[in-house]
Amino acid sequence: MSRVRLLWDSSVGKKVIMAVTGLIMVAYLIIHVLANLLVFQGPSKINAYSAFLHGAGGALWAVRLVLLGALVLHVVAAVQLAGRGFDARPVGYAAGREPQVSTWASRTIRWGGGLILVFLVYHILHFTVGTAHPEFVEGDPYHNVSSGFHNLGVVIVYLVAMAAVGLHLYHGLWSSGRSLGMSPPSPNPFRRAAVLVLALVIWLGFTVIPLAVYAGVVR
Amino acid sequence: MIQLRSKVPGGPIEEKWDKHRFEMRLVNPANKRKHTILMVGSGLAGASAAASLSELGYNVKCFCFQDSPRRAHSIAAQGGINAAKNYRNDGDSIYRLFYDTVKGGDFRSREANVYRLAQLSVNIIDHCVAQGVPFAREYGGLLDNRSFGGAQVSRTFYARGQTGQQLLLGAYQQMEKEIDRGGVTMFPRTEMLDLIVIDGRARGIVTRDMVTGRISSHLGDAVVLGTGGYGNVFYLSTNAKGSNATAIWRAYKRGAAFANPCFTQIHPTCIPVSGPNQSKLTLMSESLRNDGRVWVPRQAGDRRQPTEIAESERDYYLERKYPSFGNLAPRDIASRAAKEVCDEGRGVGESGLGVYLDFADAIRRLGERSIRDRYGNLFEMYQRITDENPYRVPMRIFPAVHYTMGGLWVDYNLMSTIPGLHVIGEANFSDHGANRLGASALMQGLADGYFILPATIGEYLASAKLEKVTADHPECRRVEADVTGYTRRLLEIQGKRTVDSFHRELGKLMWDYCGMSRSAEGLRKALSQIPPLRQEFWRNVNVPGSDTELNQALEKAGRVADFLELSELMCLDALQREESCGGHFRVEFQTQDGEALRNDEEFAYVAAWEYAGPDLEPALHKEPLQFEYVPLAQRSYK
């Protein structure tokens, strides 16, 4: 049996794959949030950054492919694992299963992930392709962002999506360390101060942008 | 008429087992595959034997009544397992373990068997460590030891308070490995209800599939019973709810002699009964007596809180009566002493059936931390059950039925009086005489299963000429019909009383008359009350449900029906043994200061009973016991 097959067939292996692909996406998100925060420094910086990206030619597409591949693997594995989970309990508990210690973030990881997926489609149509943006200007992300968030509905969509991302990371970052077998043993395995900080920072970093635009701080 | 031939080999005791192993015939490796061995029981004895026999190449079928072999009651043993490793350099040796065990058993065991047990104890520890049993270690990485009640050397190996669990899991895993390989076939939730004897040899068993109710025969070349003890005859005991005598009892009724049925061990440190619905008793490890002090108020009827009773008003009766062993006096002695003070009205707790086990001194001396380190899990368990905090108030303890030294009679090869029927572990009468020392049952079960039976069964298989039998043999049909009929009868009574109500009544009777202290008068009373109770059972028990489904009431009914017969044999045995020895205390036979008074002239024998038929008095056979190495002496723990 090939090693890839071994990983892909096993529930533990699938989690390894989810963790790796998840972390690749997290790396992108960190860069993405930092880049997006450039809007606070006016149009020149962020547009320059965008131009630099688009100018990189093949490299941009390489990154896009990696991200797309990661997303596909991540989502397929997520769906399959969820399927196995449901399959493993065909009859539920009449009294409901009372959660004891699982975090809300962990319990929402699946439909939260689904939400992120839907958001992603919309987000790319919104800011990359532009078809979902009435005032879209190719190559001017500053304009696109600052004009994109005047609509309260759009802002709310983003806020909800960012909450989902934050929660997803709060559980996902912690669990990926365990899926990869890297977290050291701990008397209280649920503690995750560093993860909390990272998830909060990413969530906040994204969240302030639509709020700032809507409030008129960025115009 | 059965013959009790112990088959103990000649020669000096140190060489008997080696010599015997050499002299026994071997089964050719190629032929081992052709032999099927039926192993009833998956406890320490059964699982270790099944695994080892399968490794040798035999075909093994293993049966247990739980849903998994890992749940056999050996799992509950807490304290530890003895071995004469002398890792402490404190003067231990094989000879000393042998000596202690013979003496501890109050000279009612077979010297040669005990010596072999002591020899093999060493190999057991080696094997278990190789399997990955996580015995406690010291910082240097070497194995740790503790001392256990009744021994003056530190020879007990332990894995926290879960030694039995870890040892059983070791044997279970070894057996699961063999199941995977195909050498062992496991039949969980299957109970043995009868033995098939063909041409005088044990050739099979009849079982009931506890899920479907199917009665079927399993045939083989030898049958091994490792079905544990019968302490549940007392209803309340430290045994698991399912522990039963059915397998050995039905084998007895097919001709296997039952030895020393009255030898029961009452453990001194159990949590007292709390109410009428109590279903079992929980043992608190004997190791607690290393640091706890046992006491009761001096004044009878003193109902004050323990903390309000001043030092001078307390009676530390074990320390007073047995200054050299104090709180560590052997189990039988400590138990009886507790009963005495309760009989005097000095017992504590609501029922007056309890004594204090107090850690206040130890906590003062060593600090709460070290007590927590040593006994934390036991204290927690106590608190969980009683809702009292033993760090603040003394524990309450009371003796409870714990172990049955009696069982089916076996020879040196562990074979019963029915050729081909072998008996291992607590189910046989073997090595503990009239009283078992702490941490030696695990040792015995594993010695039997890993080392003795795999060697001796070959001798039987190589020497017996076994015809092939198939399931359509008339004897199989007959025994199956017996079992089916028996089950149907139980279901058809449809009386008024529950099985448990009979079991409780029987248990009380046995505890009162055949428990910690016995008298001819009491035993006669029990003997006159058991048969009517049994008759009422067969007239008035209510077993709902059918025999083609999972029916726990039916399982219980079958077991209690057997207890109702076995109890009578226990009383008979206790009555004929007109002496006090070990766990068997007859009030008529005691020294001036109330200690057990043995009578070696007349009773240095194993009492082996032969079934004579329903409602007929069984025949008593005696296997005389000689003590060549450990001189007969009155036990003294003063």
Next chain:
Amino acid sequence: MNLTLRIWRQAAPTAPGRLVEYQATEISPDESFLEMLDAVNERLVEEGEVPIAFDHDCREGICGSCSLMINGVAHGPMRGTASCQLHMRSFRDGDVITVEPWRVRAFPVVRDLVVDRTALDRIIQAGGYISAPTGGAQDANTILIPKETVDTAMDAAQCIGCGACAAACPNGSASLFTAAKLAHLGLLPQGQPERYRRTLQMVARMDIERFGGCTLYGECQEACPKLISIDTITRMNRDFLRASLTAGRGAVAESD
């Protein structure tokens, strides 16, 4: 105290089941949960009804037989406690208590509250052992094992095989059970030769038995009567990853 029980009754593996209401009267807080069920059963028998079937044996929290889902919590409300060691003082007079069997595909219901957990035995068969045939061992003290190592191994080895982890896990995963055994054996020097092979095979078996995967919800640890840590799962994942990537072709080939 007096209680209302809603108990899952199901006559046979394929028969339909339902929750049936019973009254438990005059129950003492010092009784155990199973003794309370005994009392209900005793009354049922007296009334000529079929008693409630439930698994139990040792009643001291070590055999792993008992397996009750009590008000949606595996083994009931008391932490680190098996159903049989749960006492009625954890409940209040007048409480309504729902009792159900473990609900996991790999544990089909046999009757009422009794389920078939042989899947766990099969996970052990797949490799949950150290191959050490009887008779070949060296002296026990020739293997030195640091106390900390043995203590950690023992923490994991305490598993009683009750299946509460899978029952409580939203995914119906037996990860904690499997990981506990892998940690016990994988930490000890004796367990090293088979370590990676064992990991691959036991994990594969877990999937074959159709247990779910692990999302690290952590419910299993909380339900576990021995409070076995999900750190064991981390360990299992690490060993699995190592086994599949680096630990020799042999281990991979053998897991075919």
